[in-house]
Amino acid sequence: MNSRDPDAPRPPSEGRSTKAAGIAIAAGLLLLLWAHLFSALLSALVAYGLSSWLVGRLRLRMRERRARALGVLATIVLLALIVGGAVAILEENWGMQGGLPGLLERLADLLEKIRAAVPAWLASRLPDSIGQAQQLVVGWLRANAQDVRLWGQSALRVTAHVFIGFTIGLLSTLDRLPTGSAGWVTATAAGLANLAAAFADIVAAQLRIAAANAALTAVFLLVALPLAGVHMPLATPLVALTFVAGLVPIVGNLLSNGAILIVALTVSPAVAIAALAFLLGIHKLEYVLNAHFVAGRTAVPPPVLLASMLVLEALFGLPGLVAAPICCAWVFRQFGATPRVQRDAVSS
Numbered sequence: 001m002n003s004r005d006p007d008a009p010r011p012p013s014e015g016r017s018t019k020a021a022g023i024a025i026a027a028g029l030l031l032l033l034w035a036h037l038f039s040a041l042l043s044a045l046v047a048y049g050l051s052s053w054l055v056g057r058l059r060l061r062m063r064e065r066r067a068r069a070l071g072v073l074a075t076i077v078l079l080a081l082i083v084g085g086a087v088a089i090l091e092e093n094w095g096m097q098g099g100l101p102g103l104l105e106r107l108a109d110l111l112e113k114i115r116a117a118v119p120a121w122l123a124s125r126l127p128d129s130i131g132q133a134q135q136l137v138v139g140w141l142r143a144n145a146q147d148v149r150l151w152g153q154s155a156l157r158v159t160a161h162v163f164i165g166f167t168i169g170l171l172s173t174l175d176r177l178p179t180g181s182a183g184w185v186t187a188t189a190a191g192l193a194n195l196a197a198a199f200a201d202i203v204a205a206q207l208r209i210a211a212a213n214a215a216l217t218a219v220f221l222l223v224a225l226p227l228a229g230v231h232m233p234l235a236t237p238l239v240a241l242t243f244v245a246g247l248v249p250i251v252g253n254l255l256s257n258g259a260i261l262i263v264a265l266t267v268s269p270a271v272a273i274a275a276l277a278f279l280l281g282i283h284k285l286e287y288v289l290n291a292h293f294v295a296g297r298t299a300v301p302p303p304v305l306l307a308s309m310l311v312l313e314a315l316f317g318l319p320g321l322v323a324a325p326i327c328c329a330w331v332f333r334q335f336g337a338t339p340r341v342q343r344d345a346v347s348s
Helices: 012-034 038-058 064-096 099-117 130-143 145-174 183-227 235-245 251-267 269-297 302-316 318-334 343-347
Strands: none
Touching: 012 038, 012 183, 012 302, 012 318, 038 064, 038 145, 038 183, 038 318, 064 145, 064 235, 183 235, 183 251, 183 269, 183 318, 235 251, 251 269, 269 302, 269 318, 302 318
């Protein structure tokens, strides 16, 4: 390992290699967003970050090659347990709520409550029964069969991208940079390591945001509503979903918020309105939490972070919005605003 002081001036050729590698990686990130491959990049970063963390812990007790192999195997097992546990919890709660018949019964009760609560001119436009509502849904599906088919194909494509991304991330953990590699190779490897470190910073910040959201959601669903005499079905799974989905910025929040609103609607329109007001308040609070936690973890100023989110969302939609904090944290780390991952660490 090179014993050179990390704070010592770098040779001009090394500085040029670092800048060139940074520009190439930045272009690659934009290309991935343009090609709709951000899900693959995200899953690769998750797999690489988790497996690298496990390898670092195992390396203290065994040789590096064995630590890498066991770290990758442990990552696969852990991810399988997480996915299997989530599916098991959903199936158990689905069964406890009566499955599809129970859901249809709740929807029928909800339809009656809505018709009784809204004005007559609006009630006349609503379905008279759950059977009529099913007919409307079936008719819409038939009229938009082509779009539904495309959505299914897109879902399968994203699933394949996620699986391939996980595989790439795990293989990257097993791979080691050969000793004596060319300067551009080590510079590129260091830049990718900076990307992984920036992603870890964002995940650490997002973990705190997700924990805060889940805690507030638990207070609302498990404390405030029961005190008001309202018992939300699936309250505990919804809190867990809020935490897990909250680890994915923006998209995860939309998923958990939508689930809470749907379940609240099955109780009553008043509960749904209360849930919507709560979620809107949480949404506004997230701006403050995001600026505080992300700026505290990285060197990205909040105005720069918000501007990047605005620009990338305009260019690439929701994937750009999710990618903006990661890209910003990487740019500031790669070009010297935060401590960079040293080349020696990459080759170790």
